[in-house]
Amino acid sequence: MADLSVKVCGIDFKNPIIPASGVFGYGREYEELFPLNKLGGIATKGTTLHLRTGNLAPRIAETPSGMLNSVGLQNPGIDHFISTELPYLLTKDLVVLANIAGSTPDECAEVAAKLDDTDVHMIELNISCPNVKQGGAAFGTSCDMAGEVTKKVRQATKKPLVVKLSPNVTSITDIAKSVEAAGADAVSLINTLLGMRIDINTRRPILRNNVGGMSGPAVFPIAVRMVWQVANAVDIPVIGMGGVSSGRDAIELMMAGASAVQVGAAIFTDPYAPVKIVEEMNEFLDSKGIASVKDIIGTVQPW
Amino acid sequence: MKYIQGNYIIASKEAIARNIYSFTISCPEVADIACPGQFVHIRAKGYTLRRPISICGIDKAKGTLRIVFEIRGEGTEEISRLNKGDLIDMLAPLGHGFTVSDKFNKVILIGGGIGTPPMLPLANIYGSKAAAISGFRNASAVILQEDFKKTGAETVLCTDDGSAGIHGFVTEPLKELLAKGGIDAVYACGPMPMLKGISALCKENGVYCEISLEERMACGIGACLGCACRTQRNDEEYFAHVCKDGPVFKAEEVLW
Numbered sequence: 428m429a430d431l432s433v434k435v436c437g438i439d440f441k442n443p444i445i446p447a448s449g450v451f452g453y454g455r456e457y458e459e460l461f462p463l464n465k466l467g468g469i470a471t472k473g474t475t476l477h478l479r480t481g482n483l484a485p486r487i488a489e490t491p492s493g494m495l496n497s498v499g500l501q502n503p504g505i506d507h508f509i510s511t512e513l514p515y516l517l518t519k520d521l522v523v524l525a526n527i528a529g530s531t532p533d534e535c536a537e538v539a540a541k542l543d544d545t546d547v548h549m550i551e552l553n554i555s556c557p558n559v560k561q562g563g564a565a566f567g568t569s570c571d572m573a574g575e576v577t578k579k580v581r582q583a584t585k586k587p588l589v590v591k592l593s594p595n596v597t598s599i600t601d602i603a604k605s606v607e608a609a610g611a612d613a614v615s616l617i618n619t620l621l622g623m624r625i626d627i628n629t630r631r632p633i634l635r636n637n638v639g640g641m642s643g644p645a646v647f648p649i650a651v652r653m654v655w656q657v658a659n660a661v662d663i664p665v666i667g668m669g670g671v672s673s674g675r676d677a678i679e680l681m682m683a684g685a686s687a688v689q690v691g692a693a694i695f696t697d698p699y700a701p702v703k704i705v706e707e708m709n710e711f712l713d714s715k716g717i718a719s720v721k722d723i724i725g726t727v728q729p730w
Numbered sequence: 731m732k733y734i735q736g737n738y739i740i741a742s743k744e745a746i747a748r749n750i751y752s753f754t755i756s757c758p759e760v761a762d763i764a765c766p767g768q769f770v771h772i773r774a775k776g777y778t779l780r781r782p783i784s785i786c787g788i789d790k791a792k793g794t795l796r797i798v799f800e801i802r803g804e805g806t807e808e809i810s811r812l813n814k815g816d817l818i819d820m821l822a823p824l825g826h827g828f829t830v831s832d833k834f835n836k837v838i839l840i841g842g843g844i845g846t847p848p849m850l851p852l853a854n855i856y857g858s859k860a861a862a863i864s865g866f867r868n869a870s871a872v873i874l875q876e877d878f879k880k881t882g883a884e885t886v887l888c889t890d891d892g893s894a895g896i897h898g899f900v901t902e903p904l905k906e907l908l909a910k911g912g913i914d915a916v917y918a919c920g921p922m923p924m925l926k927g928i929s930a931l932c933k934e935n936g937v938y939c940e941i942s943l944e945e946r947m948a949c950g951i952g953a954c955l956g957c958a959c960r961t962q963r964n965d966e967e968y969f970a971h972v973c974k975d976g977p978v979f980k981a982e983e984v985l986w
Binding site for chain 2: 450494501
């Protein structure tokens, strides 16, 4: 049995696997299938200052080796999260990354300030949601805005701050450097890629929001490339995600430079995916005689 | 709510109409807890998203579920290629089903097209207390009429083009039955315009109505919030989710 534990921003994870924000709610629905303590952590559903109803349906579409979503940050608001969801998750023996979002830098900071008084382990600031009209990706696609919102949130909390980056940019390394300079403790990437499908019979986009975020195995090579580039550009840890659906994928992303790995769409295909990925990582490490998963982080040997 | 994910053996497969298949699946632990109106979430090999399919039969003694589905796209086509003896990957039973009450002495079950299968478990429960109205595009799309007759329910068949049964929509026989009075509940599943019409008629007549909705879905268990449905609860607009809050809703709650 290899040592699967990792440390990110001083926080100990028993294994590197974290269900990504949005696919896993606040964990309750999946606990019907397996104990949450099998996971290294959980990135909770993106939470805003006030309740958000989200976008009209359809919000989901299948794509080749992947999917689109345009949920639009439907969530019950940060007060509900703190009073009802967080206490439940804090009893589950896993790292809780509270994913937060807002329409303005001040709103993001206000949400972070509310979390600062709680026992949440980390804050993951979403500056990359493609499905909301204000805030969201608008913050994540400009270095200045990304830096500004990170700075505001940094001032509002002492919690380890992870900033979740958008791949829908010309240079993700520039954005990563900008949030690092503004005080981020880590970055997580990639959020979904902006995509679109059209029903050719009705000539209507399948998503009611017209466009949405693409995820699933199809985006995995893009995630590997961006994690590798960002890990080489910044000195803070990188949490990798994007199309991971097997233990081999998770190992690959860690070799590219990820210190931990989030799993998203794969959970829709197989709800046990995160648990199986942990088991498969262990099998790989044992088969190679590698004692600790920490020993593979960033070990790709580029040509 | 309890649900299980597993691989189960397909005990029988039958093509019952053009592009419509019936599977009987041996899954005792799922059959044991399944209720009318719930659905199963089936993995289609090679696809990211599972496909939600309503339950058409629950046999707790034999430990089987029956599903009837139509090929709508590549995912359901892939599922239709499975054969008797193959394993089918299901996450089930899911969702909030129909309210069944022994106080109801006369109920109407209405299925439109591929919305007909989830009405059959209700017909099995209510038997001769039920009138089952089924509507289809034409005679070649008609399914399950013999199954409904076996339950003892009164059956009414409609087709859009008059090639079988009554020429017209399901709302015509519904109007007649409602006019006679004594109806305790109406249950319906089918295309949205049909459900909207049925809901309006029930509201006019003050008859309790439950409808089963369909939406593009990802997780199937209420975590991802993909399958939103606008509803009204306690005078407040609420984005419910078809997979967990539904697929069955009280008709009066749905905002069209």
